[in-house]
Amino acid sequence: MLKVFVAEDEALVRGGLIALLELEPDMELAGEASDGAAAVEGVLRTHPDVVLMDVRMPVLDGIEATKRLLAAGSRARVVMVTTFDQDEYVYRALQAGASGFLLKALAPERLAAAIRTIASGESVLDPALTRRLIEEYLVRPEPDARLSARLEDLTDREREVWLLLADGKSNAEMGRDLFLSDATIKSHVTRLLSKLGVRSRVGAVVLAYESGLVRPGRR
Structure with missing residues (x-):
């Protein structure tokens, strides 16, 4: 059974994600949070397999929350959830150690498949969008x-x-x-x-x- 934690500050979106998870026989909700600090505490307490992490949240944003989880030794695979026009946040999330990202416009039937892919050790990345993110926002150091x-x-x-x-x-x-x-x-x-x-x-x-x-x- 895959344990999934949902961190999303918009109650309607969070409720929708949870409702979709509840339809899947091989998934269960590990917990939920409406801000980044609560997400860090909840993930470290419940040890989920996958975290759906909104990029922009109050108290602590998703990027900083991801950094803190990895620094604390969490083995959960963090997937950033974002809108299409937040490319700079997505790239910073990848640098922070996220395992991939999903767009909020993702079709509901694809969400479960994406979570299973992430949990198996692969990444959910659109090659064209990933390349555009990297090429637009990367300043490559020596x-x-x-x-x-x-x-x-x-x-x-x-x-x-x-x-x-x-x-x-x-x-x-x-x-x-x-x-x-x-x-x-x-x-x-x-x-x-x-x-x-x-x-x-x-x-x-x-x-x-x-x-x-x-x-x-x-x-």
């Missing part, structure tokens, strides 16, 4: 010595997988491109994330741009 050392430890195959991740490819798509099984791709992704020192596929995408492996405008 990699520091620690990052350079991590990159030197990657194998050629891991770099190939990293490039495909940065293009928004799923495990199945990477397997087809590289002629590898799903199990092999999962192993490569797991080792890649460990070597890069990031906890999600989204973090690997952001780091691909920040490190210079992928440059804005690449297609």
Whole structure:
């Protein structure tokens, strides 16, 4: 059973998300909160699998709440929920360690599928929107010595997988491109994330741009 925590300050939206979760036989509501501080307390207390986190909330916004959860060692996968015109908040959320984002305009029937995808260890990202976010808001610094050392430890195959991740490819798509099984791709992704020192596929995408492996405008 997947435990999902909903953090959303708008009561109508929060109630709608909860109602949709209650329709799914493999999901249960771990808790809810209307501000970021309450969300942090609630998630650390209930240990959900997935957190649906609104970006803009009172007391503590979703980005800062995500940072505090990760700093506290929470293993919950945080999914930012935003409107289409808040691109800058979404990019900051990815930098903070969120595992993906969903638009509030997402069709109800796709919500459960997105949550299951996130819980399985993959990310919910629209490749075109993700690329636009990164290219518009990223100011790429020079990699520091620690990052350079991590990159030197990657194998050629891991770099190939990293490039495909940065293009928004799923495990199945990477397997087809590289002629590898799903199990092999999962192993490569797991080792890649460990070597890069990031906890999600989204973090690997952001780091691909920040490190210079992928440059804005690449297609």
